[in-house]
Amino acid sequence: MxxxxxxDDIALQDMARSFASEALxxxxxxxxxxxHFPVDVLRTAAGLGMGSIYVSEAAGGxxxxxxxxxxxFEALATGCPTISAYLSIHNMCASMVDRLGTAEQKAKxxxxxxxxxxxxxxxxxxxxxxxxxASLSTKAARDGDHYVLNGQKQFISGSGTDDGFYxxxxxxxxxxxxxxxxxxxxxxxxxxSFGANERKMGWNAQPTRxxxxxxxxxxxxxxxxxxxxxxxIAMTALDGGRLNIAACSLGGAQSALDKAVAYMAERRAFGxxxxxxxxxQFKIADMATELEAARIFLYAAANAVDENHPGKTRxxxxxxxxxxxxxxxxxxxxxxxxxxxxxxxDYGIEKIVRDLRVHQILEGTNEIMRVIIAxxxxxx
Numbered sequence: 120m121x122x123x124x125x126x127d128d129i130a131l132q133d134m135a136r137s138f139a140s141e142a143l144x145x146x147x148x149x150x151x152x153x154x155h156f157p158v159d160v161l162r163t164a165a166g167l168g169m170g171s172i173y174v175s176e177a178a179g180g181x182x183x184x185x186x187x188x189x190x191x192f193e194a195l196a197t198g199c200p201t202i203s204a205y206l207s208i209h210n211m212c213a214s215m216v217d218r219l220g221t222a223e224q225k226a227k228x229x230x231x232x233x234x235x236x237x238x239x240x241x242x243x244x245x246x247x248x249x250x251x252x253a254s255l256s257t258k259a260a261r262d263g264d265h266y267v268l269n270g271q272k273q274f275i276s277g278s279g280t281d282d283g284f285y286x287x288x289x290x291x292x293x294x295x296x297x298x299x300x301x302x303x304x305x306x307x308x309x310x311x312s313f314g315a316n317e318r319k320m321g322w323n324a325q326p327t328r329x330x331x332x333x334x335x336x337x338x339x340x341x342x343x344x345x346x347x348x349x350x351x352i353a354m355t356a357l358d359g360g361r362l363n364i365a366a367c368s369l370g371g372a373q374s375a376l377d378k379a380v381a382y383m384a385e386r387r388a389f390g391x392x393x394x395x396x397x398x399x400q401f402k403i404a405d406m407a408t409e410l411e412a413a414r415i416f417l418y419a420a421a422n423a424v425d426e427n428h429p430g431k432t433r434x435x436x437x438x439x440x441x442x443x444x445x446x447x448x449x450x451x452x453x454x455x456x457x458x459x460x461x462x463x464x465d466y467g468i469e470k471i472v473r474d475l476r477v478h479q480i481l482e483g484t485n486e487i488m489r490v491i492i493a494x495x496x497x498x499x
Contacts, residue, residue, distance in 0.1 A: 128190060131183070135191045138167060139198025144374075147199040150324035151470050154316065157202065157324065158238065158280070164206065165235035169195075172210045173359075174217040178225060179233050185359060186421040189366040193414075196370025197377075200474040201324040203370065207363035208276050211356050212239030212286050215301070219344045219352065228284065228303070237284040242272040242304075242330055243353055252288075253296040253350060257332065259289040261339070266291065266302060268310075268335040274481075278328040279313040281306055285330065288349045291342075299349035303341040310335035321473030358424055358432055360482045361439035365417050368446030368478045369410070375453035375471045376406055382457050382466070399456065406449045413445040433495040440488035443478040450475050 174180025195203035213232040231237035248254045257270025283306035292298030314329030383393040420438035423431040454461035
């Protein structure tokens with residue numbers, strides 16, 4: 120198990136932190152308030168290799184490990200957890216095309232995904248099947264050399280852009296996990312439409328919409344992997360997604376803690392800076408300790424995925440549960456350190472708290488993480 124960072128790891132981390140501090144942090148509150156999706160900034164990130172973090176070098180990607188990806192998403196989230204999280208989703212989709220796509224599919228879509236001229240969204244969740252992903256009802260009926268796709272996906276991040284690229288899980292066979300296939304749907308395909316941009320507690324700098332399919336004709340050549348492999352593909356992708364969203368919680372919480380420490384050194388009460396009060400010192404010490412414990416847990420889980428450890432799924436579920444809970448608690452505690460000022464948007468902490476709250480829900484709720492962990496324990 121690795122704990123130290125190599126020179127390459129440190130260089131990647133520094134590059135991502137610099138981008139976060141220069142391109143994301145100064146704009147994060149404004150983007151949140153305006154509900155602005157900064158596509159131009161995403162494409163600048165792609166120019167640094169952040170649109171293809173674990174797409175293979177042979178396919179034109181960056182070819183990094185899951186451990187290194189966690190370092191990058193953590194660093195990016197210090198500038199804006201929302202943008203870091205969207206980059207995680209995009210990278211998951213790009214990686215799926217790289218790993219599972221045919222030569223023709225890779226040639227057609229990977230260049231656009233790598234440059235982020237195509238903006239990827241992952242369509243699994245439905246209005247009536249959140250945590251129970253295997254019970255989805257979106258159907259793709261075979262009609263010659265096409266599938267005819269009908270149904271609706273819910274809570275789809277990054278959806279509705281003119282440059283959209285959607286990996287859609289749909290039933291091509293009998294209901295249940297063995298009947299699900301993964302299909303690629305491009306923006307502007309006839310019959311594809313979107314709901315309104317959802318009004319959300321956080322994650323306002325990326326759009327979230329329902330994605331609706333009304334007799335959408337998809338060439339069979341747009342199927343990713345074999346027919347019936349969709350559920351297996353989806354579950355495999357979630358291990359990486361859970362690592363990434365935990366990394367985003369870690370980076371966001373670190374930023375909130377840093378803001379609180381800086382504030383406490385400047386703000387005075389009863390004739391001395393807040394940082395001189397032992398009760399507050401102890402609180403900051405506990406928050407920093409909990410965050411470091413979460414960091415080590417996350418890195419260990421990412422390393423387990425890289426080494427294909429047999430217990431990786433349990434370890435990833437544990438890390439996702441622990442890190443996202445800890446990240447939210449630390450950010451919320453940092454807000455408390457600022458008192459009334461923490462509640463104002465000017466300081467940026469209340470945005471971080473709102474952004475991190477959803478991390479305990481998506482990529483599998485933390486209650487589902489407990490189910491995964493417990494089942495694995497009792498099956499051992």
